[in-house]
Amino acid sequence: MPSPSTNQGHSVDSFLNRHAQEFVFYGSGKAALYDGLAGLIEPGETVLVPAYLPDAVVEPLYDLELETEYYALEPSLAPDFVDLERRLDDDVIAVMSVNYFGFPHPGLDELRSIVADYGCYHVDDNAHAPLSVDGETVLGTRGHLGVTSLWKLFPVPDGAILYLNDEQAAEAYDPSSSAGVRDGFDGSDCRYLLKSAFRDVFDRNGTIRRSIDAILASRNDGRSVGGPRERYEKGKRPMSKLSAYVVEESDPRAIRQARRQNYLAWRQALESRDDVEFVFESLPEGICPQVAPVRAAGHEQFRAELDRCGVGGAKRWPRLSPRVREKPTYETATRLAREIVTLPVHQHIAPSTILDVGRQLRQ
Template identity: 30%
Template sequence: MIYSSSVLNPLEISLSHNQFNFFQSRHCVLLGYSRTCMEYGLHILELDVGDEVLLPDFICDVVLSPLNSLGLTPIYYSVNDSLEPRYERIERQISKKTKAILTVNYFGFPQPYDPIRAICKKHGIWHIEDNAQGFLSHKGDQPLGTFGDLSFTSVRKTLPLKNGAYLCLNHPTLIGRFQSSRYMPYWEKEPCKTFYLKRFLRWIDMNTFLPLSKFRKEKSIPKPGSGELEQKPFGMDPIAKWLLFHYDLQSEIKKRRRNYALWLQFFLHSPVQPVFDHLPDGVCPFAFPVYVEDQEKWLNWGWKHGIEIRTWPTLPLWVYHNRPETVERWKRLLLFPLTKSPQNILKRTQ
């Protein structure tokens, strides 16, 4: 069922197997970006100014924008090199002000959810599932984005869309609050400018042998803290919305899994260390993440061969100045793209 609100025109959707065979029927709100979905979800949680939200220290700084907007306090817990939370430390960081824990499905791979659920149940706090990179992924038969009390998922990170993300409400209390119409998201229309022309050129780059990416302006590594400022709450672009409901999602899943396997094969006897050396059934990977000793070397290698390798994440400033272990991990991590088959490039470089 799809309908528009007569008040502020958010798009509420109950996704079904008929629309997406990877997603069970859920209560969702379709908006422009994950950060907008997150802020709307925090409103529905009814948190107060000064309340604390636990989140991993290995995270993109843009998640701080909705927290700052609502006057909430981030408390950072650490993760290991497998990007799993150090659960014993989380317990020690929970206080009377702690109202929620946020976990991240890094690069489309699921987290061990049972320990987090146990902690949330024990302390009576909400579980926010950051599924920004997990669109189309499952754990078993259950889609990612359906394990937390609420989640937000980015569509545009997986599909070539102008924008697009959705907030998913999985807890009966939160669904009831949403249906009471007390919480209606405000959003603006985002200017398109030359986006679709750029996307068309990128499609040519990804689906032909023309190495257009070699002619792009070289990107610099984003500075920590650059995404912490308040962001405008954009709605989903109408063209992106239409494309979402007409996209061949199964082909996208197969392409990403195939390209992930090719990168695994390429680095099989290399000092480069994949973060995940196994691709579980059901996972639609966002990227191929690896640890390297020399980031600059591999960034230059990618530029030379027309492969858009990039760093991740743009760390929060506090983490950058106070968590040296996390900063060292950030300096070693690179993401190899899965949008374009690396097969021909790999043949030339082997």
Template identity: 35%
Template sequence: MARSTPRLSPRTVFSRANGDGVRAYFEDHGASRYSFYGYGKVACRDGIDVMLAECPDADNVVLPAYLPYGIVEPFREAGLEPRYYTCDRRLQPDLNRIEELLDSGTLAVMFVHYFGQPQAREDIGAIRELAAEYGAYTIDDNAHAALSTLDGQLLGTFGDIGITSLHKTLPIPNGAALFLDNDDLSGAALARSAVRDRYTKADYRYCGRAFGRSVSRQPVFKQALSTLRWVSARSRRTNGHVHQNDIEEDPREIYESTKIPMSRLSLHVLERTDPIDVIASRRANYRVWDRTIRDLDGIEPVFESLTPGACPQYYPAIVEAPDDLGTLSGTAKPWPPLPYEVRGDETFATENDLSTRLHTLPVHQGLGTDEMEVLVCLAND
């Protein structure tokens, strides 16, 4: 079974910082005002407070229904009622439903770039116009892919505020950013933004776990590892497929656990990462899956193509029979566990269907050619 995220390598940790790291990439692609956090939910919470300072009487927020249940917690903590709009099977927003949900008490409308693929520019523009009609802000949620751009502009910077989760793209313990793209909000104090000023035991443990697996990357072990993965995947054919919704933690507890600063190790890695290499690797692996999945029966790609500028988080596909994934059952993961109010509600039939049928396949930069070949063989078996 392939990891869904890359492992940190000794080479990255012990290399010198360069001027072309992630922060330089952000600034070169339109992100001039941003702050770091441990996790995206906390960044979002600070952004909510910034907007509430300007609109203290707001009492609701308009969100896509196709979201993980935990993302709602910062809004609940701020006393805002979540209102959910629908999407289609290509994850495009229902603009008519957004307009129906808006009223004078709406603080903001959130739109999401799923799996690193940008929403259409015309849909972003339409959402901004609808929000403006009601005096509401927009939140650009780019949690899935910190390095994706649209027409050269960083995703996360198309709203009044925006968020991104760095740890979902890079091999770091944690890390997120809040973008303030509205001039009227840019001078606000951010109470929760913080980066640790020193390395901690948790950083050293993270490195230890990552480096301990480095031996498996050596050529002498690669063939043996590939064989073990093949055998392991075949043995899972007769096992039941466990949906991630079957085992859930309390969303409030998860949210509370994220209220920590960004790791010093995370900042260290950001300064030593070449974003262009990361993007190229992820796009290449995405295309490998795309060529493979389009030739398989019972599996349908979510997106027609890989958008220029996208740095994909995963390759998402809709599976006709999730319980019959066969050798892919250990690699393909269903997404997401929906908000509780959305589950089972016929209003959100598409979202409920996708939460069981949409599965993600790994494309991260830690997957080399040999590993991708093994995964493709499993898919074709």
């Protein structure tokens, strides 16, 4: 656990202690997922995961010698419940839901009730939403176990949390060598610090293009390169001490507020665009968006326009598994992966920068 914070009362630690029963830090969400499931499963059992999912997320499941099956989704991102129920048989040990982009998984209540009736475990994949709260519940704490990725929201080299939300999951939990926080600072912390110091110089003196690009480039510091296996292996270590320090010194309310303002700035900036549709109709209270996801029929042209305005890192998401890509059953997931463009809402971007991009897009 990180040392006591100077950010008393509003730190991430106090946020977690307020909202979560039991939690453990990890280097990556995938390593956390491995440990969370390890004590609950037998090799050969099946886990159902949504088809709209990055290819590497199933790697810990392969490591546990589990079978994985992808269930189809609706255009709203809700599960295709007919497809999901068709796959629920005696071999299924767990079903995963995903709180996409910081928002609760559409259809989550129905999924939870199906999973409860069926009697298997529910994994609440909350990689995108460490600071999102739905009513009084922090996202990621609804399943028997949940995972959340800190590095997707905070300017840190790595970091994730495993939530053990249920007695059975907590009792079965046996931490591997990837659990916890590393004791000292090491070379990877120093490389990260050097890179971020360099980035700050750019931010202060740069144009809009440079500042947005720099922020986005910083999210791409090696995590998205390499194959799915390689990315999983890289994350199998405890969280860095630097990450623990930065996370502990951060104010969750300020980050949530800044990201919400940026999300709303994108809504304003793209208001006049009939060809761009926000994936979520509203921004409910308590939600801390990871990005502002939009669907654009002319996605290639839209991304080129954004690039021209300096938003070089607006990305398509995710890189789907080859088991999903272009398969007729997963037509919707394939289409979503092609058409959804994720717009940056990082807390270090000023809303005025986004509104300015909107003005440039209209010219």
